[in-house]
Amino acid sequence: MAYIEFKQVCKEYKMGEVTIKALNKANLQIEKGELVVIVGPSGAGKTTALNILGGMDTVTSGEVIVDNKNISQLKNKELIKYRREDIGFVFQFYNLVQNLTAIENVELATQICKDSLNPEKIMKKVGLADRKNNFPSQLSGGEQQRVAIARAIAKNPKLLLCDEPTGALDYKTGKQILKLLQDTARKENMTVIIITHNAAIAPMADKIIHFKNGTAEKVEINKEPKPIEEIEW
Ligand SMILES: Nc1ncnc2c1ncn2[C@@H]1O[C@H](COP(=O)(O)OP(=O)(O)OP(=O)(O)O)[C@@H](O)[C@H]1O
Ligand SMILES: [Mg+2]
Structure with a gap:
């Protein structure tokens, strides 16, 4: 069995009379330590x-299995423990606590796991040792995103999940962030999943999953992932 498996996963959102099928019998498999890029149109x-x-x-x-655990059936308390200890999440817009410094933001996350x-x-x-005592408002977008990634990595999670981590960044800073994620996946043997709108970065991944209409429509295995430094877009 793969480290991560989605089996016929459906997710419906009811909006009054209408039901939206956000996921429609999605199946996918991800192995431990893989760097995965997810691409696909909006929605x-x-x-x-x-x-x-x-x-x-x-x-x-449907079922979602992670490390032999069926997380679709976890009780509330188990789910909190799973989120706390197993997951590092990087959001598109950093989500830092504004009245804590950079290092305090990271410490906060490590205290709970x-x-x-x-x-x-x-x-x-x-690369932020000398900016660690700055508040988020005193950091550039790229620096804030690096704090957010530091916070996620510092938890030492099994799974690092990134939803458009470079969406708000310029080319050069975005590239630095992707390098950091690629290095982390390699060195720490962390399973890293990155959602992106930039299909050009797909060659950095071990696996590329194309989403369409609520399913993983196509999966490509990349035997020779490229270092991000060698990819131009
Ligand atoms: N909380 C919610 N309530 C109602 N509908 C939702 C909710 N979250 C997502 N949806 C709907 O589910 C579908 C899938 O949304 P999702 O956010 O997963 O798309 P996405 O692939 O991440 O798109 P994007 O590239 O724009 O971020 C969309 O039609 C969206 O409007
Ligand atoms: Mg999205």
Whole structure:
């Protein structure tokens, strides 16, 4: 069995009379330590799939297996533990706590989980050792996103989930962020999933999943992923 499996996953949102099928019998498999890129048109169900995988949303039907655990059947308390200890989540717009400094944002995340990494070391790794005492408002967009990634990595999660992590960044900063994610996936053997609208970065991944109409329509396995430095777009 694969490390992550979606089996016939459906997610419906009821909006008054209308029912929206955000996921429609989605099936997918991801192995441990894989770097996965998810692409697809707006409304295809990418964020919905990631939120379900991160324990932030529930399925209408079907099964989601992570590391032999059926997370679609977890009780509330188990789900909180799963989100806390197993998942690192990077949002498109950073979601930092504005009245805490960069390092305090990272420390906050490590305080709630067991096998967390040293916040100081992670800040160094993301290249922010000298900006760690700045508040988010005193950091550039790219720096804030690096704090958000530091916060997610410092939890030492099994799964690092990133929803358009470079969506708000310029080319150069975006590239730095993707390099950080690629290096983390390699060095820490973390399973990293990145949603992007930029199909050009797909060659950085071990697996590319194309979402369309609520399903993983096409899956490409990439035997020779390229270092992000070698990809231009
Ligand atoms: N909380 C919600 N309530 C109602 N409908 C929702 C909700 N979340 C998502 N949807 C709908 O489900 C469908 C899939 O949305 P989703 O956010 O997963 O798409 P996406 O692939 O991430 O798109 P984008 O590339 O624009 O971010 C869309 O039609 C969306 O409007
Ligand atoms: Mg989305």
